[in-house]
Amino acid sequence: MISDETINRILRFSKDRDWDQFHSPENLAKSIAIEAGELLECFQWNGASFKQKDVEEELADVMNYCIQMADKLHVDLDAILNAKLDVNERKYPVERAKGSSKKYTEL
DSSP states (O other): OOOHHHHHHHHHHHHHTTOGGGOOHHHHHHHHHHHHHHHHHTTSSOTTSOOHHHHHHHHHHHHHHHHHHHHHTTOOHHHHHHHHHHHHHHHSOHHHHTTOOOOGGGO
């Protein structure tokens, strides 16, 4: 769980440095994709021998930008995550999806 204190610290970090001017939704989306690519890079060539610390740092970068984007767009993360879970639960009912990696259209 991400505490309100941590979220506020993330937002304050950028605000204190006057970086909010660079954080348009488009730029934040780009940053999320870039950091997700860096996270994926941690598993390049041999996914079994990744460095935990590197994965944690890249995952933190992805989450950081996601939190900033949610703030910028006035999005309630809890609400959108639960709404998406509702959709996914309908698409992937346990009785049809359990143990399968198939897309919902193939179940």
